[in-house]
């Protein structure tokens with residue numbers, strides 16, 4: 001989607017203006033891993049990692065690029081040896097401002113098992129804590145034990161409970177989609 005008046009946009013406006021909201025940080029997973037907010041130029045790489053996961057619902061490349069523009073402060077990428085090797089996209093639930101909803105998380109297959117995903121989630125939760133966000137929600141399909149282990153581990157690491165309840169049934173999706181269960185890391189809402 002291109003704005004009709006694109007030529008009216010000053011060329012001096014940097015395209016990363018929305019993304020430099022938090023400084024990057026070295027992850028404890030290894031000296032060459034950097035955790036930072038995504039910029040628009042990371043969108044394509046995030047789309048590639050989602051595509052190559054063969055597990056995630058692949059959204060349009062536009063969705064990832066747009067996400068990097070508007071939800072950078074609640075998302076994170078892990079850069080390993082100068083290349084993005086994992087990402088997590090999330091947003092603050094509009095009507096539940098103390099809850100971060102994790103939309104997607106994925107790590108390049110070759111980098112899995114090195115605690116990159118756990119590092120991204122913990123870093124993201126640390127970053128948003130000063131906004132009063134105390135709870136993480138996500139949905140996981142019953143056939144994704146890696147994801148279940150990831151979120152259980154994050155809850156254990158942070159010393160908070162994790163709960164599970166039904167959310168979306170298979171009938172909420174087109175044929176062939178698994179149901180999705182809601183996992184809540186943190187005290188469940190009253």
Ligand SMILES: CC(C)(COP(=O)(O)OP(=O)(O)OC[C@H]1O[C@@H](n2cnc3c(N)ncnc32)[C@H](O)[C@@H]1OP(=O)(O)O)[C@@H](O)C(=O)NCCC(=O)NCCS
Nearest residue numbers: 053105106107112113114115116117118146147149150153
């Ligand atoms: C799920 C995924 C992001 C995990 O990434 P990762 O960097 O390898 O995970 P980590 O190394 O940080 O591991 C975190 C925890 O999950 C566990 N885990 C990771 N992969 C696992 C697997 N395949 N089976 C069982 N447990 C697994 C680890 O043992 C660790 O547990 P611990 O905290 O109890 O020690 C990665 O496998 C992936 O990208 N999968 C495809 C996309 C996907 O399924 N995304 C989640 C959808 S909700």
